[in-house]
Amino acid sequence: MKKILIVEDEEKIRKELEIFLNKNGFKAKGLEKFDNTVEDILRENADLILLDINLPYIDGLYICKELRKTSNVPIIMLTSRDTEIDELISLNYGADQYVTKPYNIQILLAKIIGLLKRSQNAGSNQDKLNCENFILNVSQSAIEKEDKKIELTKNEFRILYYLVINKNKIVSREDIINYLWESESFIDDNTLTVNMKRLRDKLEELDLQDIIETKRGQGYILR
Amino acid sequence: MKKILIVEDEEKIRKELEIFLNKNGFKAKGLEKFDNTVEDILRENADLILLDINLPYIDGLYICKELRKTSNVPIIMLTSRDTEIDELISLNYGADQYVTKPYNIQILLAKIIGLLKRSQNAGSNQDKLNCENFILNVSQSAIEKEDKKIELTKNEFRILYYLVINKNKIVSREDIINYLWESESFIDDNTLTVNMKRLRDKLEELDLQDIIETKRGQGYILR
């Protein structure tokens, strides 16, 4: 049974969609929190995503673009505006289909079925990031190399993920801290170092200890 | 008016694109010869490049990679197979967008517009600065020349960066000191000299020792 993730903040619409899709042979689930949206979405490992453009805090286009960096999961954008430009922009950001609210639910269903069929033919779109020396399995938050696999904790994963999407660029410790802890109560600068150490320890188990270089005074860089 | 360079060997498609883009407010030009492709492309100094993967003699991936060494120009890859795109994305050749042939010309247009808009905004955080004799790789804080690369420490980088953005202008020692150490406890005037020396030593490894001239009593100048 195909799993559909609904990313929509209006609870009424979300529930409605959930019920409708569940009735029609899908395993639909609505996202409830919107703080770590991109990662949360990826972790759900859905077969298709319904993504509202107008979300609180972050905007849907941004999420869409971020998802596309690491995943080929089919995405249908939901929006309330009905201009051609929006459609083009959505498609440009990597969405596969586009639906305006209020949507005809039968048409939505048809688009979902169509997309899923096509994506099946396109082969397995696993959420894996190919990184030269290893593979970052996003949906399992694990590192894979040859036939070995080791699992990462949340922090370890997020650090590595951030380095991967900034591969070959120096990222400052400050940036990483902001990415991991956002506006949280101020975090000791050393806790990053410690988390880094733990990540590296795990990488070492796959002989990858030195893919993360430290640029003293500047940050870290993933090779 | 934004200039778009079309790198596509099939003349029919090339002409078609040229006409269509010209009609839509761009200055489109097709590349005619494919012998010194990379150089020819760079010479055109386009704002965006449409790059076919299946070119005669060289392949588009190689070109894309080469372009990325020295330029951040937006690149849209054209490919004939749908499955190729997955590979492309995972291999991360540095293209910004991908389009399969036969392409929906409206979507292509949307992607072009989107990319151009984004690249304009990206503006100042350019990560490579082209400096005649060498390239200053900002995101790796390194100097590149031909196929050699040497990495800089924080101070070395900052001095060079300051000289680069003031290329061909004399910058006083005082200015550099203020830039590096801001309001910090007053720094011995000699420490700049020493840092300068270290920078020059690294530059020498790339035979660039004398691009920084000292103007006694006035400061330094980068040629």
Add this chain to the structure above:
DNA sequence: TTTTTTTATAATAATATAATAACACTTTTA
């Protein structure tokens, strides 16, 4: 020329930054 000022070079010392290890607390899992 000689003297003075400014910059370069080399060697050493200092320090800031990051790595490591051990512990404490919380959350999750069994």
Add this chain to the structure above:
DNA sequence: TAAAAGTGTTATTATATTATTATAAAAAAA
């Protein structure tokens, strides 16, 4: 409820980078 896993804190150690110091060289001024 106990055990395990995960995370943040503190304390200590290591080290890369940077500053200092001392001396030499070069340029400008006398």
